[in-house]
Every structure is written in C-alpha cells, then in structure tokens.
Amino acid sequence: MTADGLRPLLERVRYEVLPAKTTEEKVLAHVPRDVVVTVTASPVKGLEPTLDLTARLGAHGYRVVPHVPARLLRDDAHLKEVTGRLREAGVDDVFVPAGDANPPAGAYDGALPVLRRLSELDSPFARVGITGYPETHPLIHDDITIQAMWDKREHATYIVSNLCFDARVLGDWIARIRRRDVVLPVHVGVAGPVQRAKLLAMATKIGVGESTRFLTRHASWFLRFATPGGYSPERLLGRAEEALTAPSAGVAGLHVFTFNQIAETERWRRALLDRLAN
Structure with a gap:
C-alpha cells in the first residue's frame, strides 16, 4: 500500500456502531472527535435507541x-418527529x-419515498446518504440497485457501499456506477479487524430474532472471518488501492x-x- 493513496481515505473515516448499552462508553474512550460516527437502527428495537445515542454522542462533540x-x-408525522428531534x-x-x-x-417500503419527502420538507439535512451494493443484494438484481441510486441522486449527497470482501468486485462496481453517470461521492464500506467470536457474541446480543436473520443473511461473512488468512482489511485495501484512489472513482x-x-x-x-507514514 502507498501512503499517498490510502492515507487520505483512512483519515476521512466513518465508524459504524450499534446502539448497545456500552457503545457510548466505548466511543468516548477510543474514538477521536474528528472521526464521524454512524449509528445503526434495529428492526427489532426501533429508532429510539438510535436517536438517543445520536443525541448523546452529539452532545459530546462528535459528528454523528x-x-x-x-x-x-410509521407515517409522515413520525418522519417529521424524527427530523425535528435530529435537527434539535x-x-x-x-x-x-x-x-x-x-x-x-x-x-414507507423503500428509501426513495422518504428521500422525496425530505426534499419536500425543504431538505432539513445538509447531507443525506444512500446505500450501494458492490456484492449482489440477496433479494435485488444488480441493475435494479444501480438504477435505484440513479433515481435517488436528486435527493442524496453521497453513497455508502455495503460490505465487500473482493477487491476486483469492488473496483468493477465503482467503475460500473460511474459509467451509469451516478456521480455521488462514495464512502467505501469495509469491515474492520473483526474477531469471529466477538462477532458471534454481538449477533447474539442484538436479539434472538434479529440475530437469526443476521447470521442467515451473512453466513459468508463468518466463513471469511474464521478462515486463517481469510480476511484482512489491510490486504483488501492494498488490493483495491488502484480502484479506490483513481480520481475517476470519486471515493x-x-x-x-x-x-x-x-x-x-x-x-x-x-x-x-x-506504518504508512514511515
């Protein structure tokens, strides 16, 4: 890996966290204030834990x-309530x-109607992110996911790519969305240095029903994390460096x-x- 290419990406990092009991304590202890923290939302626990943790971390000086x-x-009133709380x-x-x-x-059964409604509400947020899928979505064809990004482009300001473990697939996807004139900047989704045992423990803690879905949908993740030499974020970044750092990539x-x-x-x-500095 070269410092010129990857160092800026590592400095412009976002950490995705789950709103668990100890998350606030861990973020305060280990995450610098210049690192953006993103907070997930659970279909089991709903939005409240996300909104609460967002407000608490914001009060500590983080960009959340x-x-x-x-x-x-639930409905338009709920969207307005959530928007108001977040702006406050x-x-x-x-x-x-x-x-x-x-x-x-x-x-709301998809993101686009919510994005349109936020635009109708005078775009209360300066930045709005949407999802990209370098690896095939388990339920949606690749052409549809890329078309969805095109449809959302007027209401969004950036894309966050879902996890991808294959540098070639990641590079091909970036090139493909650019050929389709999707020009929004991309924040590339990368798994950190995850230990399989801790990942299993986390999946268990997020709830019986949800953890079952998590394990079922992401069985290949556990295989990659468990296999000796199967996954290394550093190795993935090294292999994908050219694709990620090309000016045309917009990463x-x-x-x-x-x-x-x-x-x-x-x-x-x-x-x-x-290491990159030396």
Missing part, C-alpha cells in the same frame, strides 16, 4: 450520522436505507463496520496510519 431506515417510519440535536447528516423491517412499520473515504469492536478498530487504523 444516524441511520433512519424507511421501513421503521444538531444533526445535519443522515443515512437513509430501506431497512430490513418486515413488514414495514408503516407506508470520499472509508466507512468502517466496527461491529462494536471499537477499540480494536481504532488501534488498527492508527497502526496502519503510522
């Missing part, structure tokens, strides 16, 4: 990006995925899925930055 899944919003907490950046709640909590930074292994993730990032 809450996930607001469309399928967790100083939030100016939200991530709007469709979400996994099945059935949806209300009328704005890294979105690191910490799976709440927050201390380990920040130690890994600092160590890698130190």
Whole structure:
C-alpha cells in the first residue's frame, strides 16, 4: 500500500456502531472527535435507541450520522418527529436505507419515498446518504440497485457501499456506477479487524430474532472471518488501492463496520496510519 493513496481515505473515516448499552462508553474512550460516527437502527428495537445515542454522542462533540431506515417510519408525522428531534440535536447528516423491517412499520417500503419527502420538507439535512451494493443484494438484481441510486441522486449527497470482501468486485462496481453517470461521492464500506467470536457474541446480543436473520443473511461473512488468512482489511485495501484512489472513482473515504469492536478498530487504523507514514 502507498501512503499517498490510502492515507487520505483512512483519515476521512466513518465508524459504524450499534446502539448497545456500552457503545457510548466505548466511543468516548477510543474514538477521536474528528472521526464521524454512524449509528445503526434495529428492526427489532426501533429508532429510539438510535436517536438517543445520536443525541448523546452529539452532545459530546462528535459528528454523528444516524441511520433512519424507511421501513421503521410509521407515517409522515413520525418522519417529521424524527427530523425535528435530529435537527434539535444538531444533526445535519443522515443515512437513509430501506431497512430490513418486515413488514414495514408503516407506508414507507423503500428509501426513495422518504428521500422525496425530505426534499419536500425543504431538505432539513445538509447531507443525506444512500446505500450501494458492490456484492449482489440477496433479494435485488444488480441493475435494479444501480438504477435505484440513479433515481435517488436528486435527493442524496453521497453513497455508502455495503460490505465487500473482493477487491476486483469492488473496483468493477465503482467503475460500473460511474459509467451509469451516478456521480455521488462514495464512502467505501469495509469491515474492520473483526474477531469471529466477538462477532458471534454481538449477533447474539442484538436479539434472538434479529440475530437469526443476521447470521442467515451473512453466513459468508463468518466463513471469511474464521478462515486463517481469510480476511484482512489491510490486504483488501492494498488490493483495491488502484480502484479506490483513481480520481475517476470519486471515493470520499472509508466507512468502517466496527461491529462494536471499537477499540480494536481504532488501534488498527492508527497502526496502519503510522506504518504508512514511515
């Protein structure tokens, strides 16, 4: 890896965390204030834990990006309430995925209607993120996911790519969305230095029903994390460096899925930055 290419991406990093009991304590202990923290939302626990943690971390001086899944919003009044609470907490950046709640909590079954409604509400957030899928979505064809990004481009300001473990697939996807004239900057989703045992423990803690869905949908993740030499974020970044750092790629930074292994993730990032500096 070269310092000129990857160091800026590691410096413009976002850490995705889950709103668990110890998350606030871990973030305060290990995450610098210049690192953006994004807070997920659970279809089991709803939006409240996300909104609460977002407000608390914001009060500590962090720039926090809450996930607001469309399928967790009950109706227009609920969207307005959530928007008001986030603006009151100083939030100016939200991530709007469709979400996994099945059935949806209300009328919104996808992200686009929520994005349109936010635009109708005079775009209360300066930055709005949407999802990209480098690896095939388990339920949606690739052409449809790329078309969805095109449809959302008027209402969003950036894309966060879902996890990808294959440098070639990641590079091909970036090239493909650019050929389709999707020009929004991309924050590339990368798994941190995840330990399989801790990942399993985390999946168990998020709830019986949800953890079952998590393990079923992401069985390949556990195989990659468990196999000796199967996954290394540093190796993935090295292999994908050319694709990520090309000016035409429009990569704005890294979105690191910490799976709440927050201390380990920040130690890994600092160590890698130190090595790139030498």
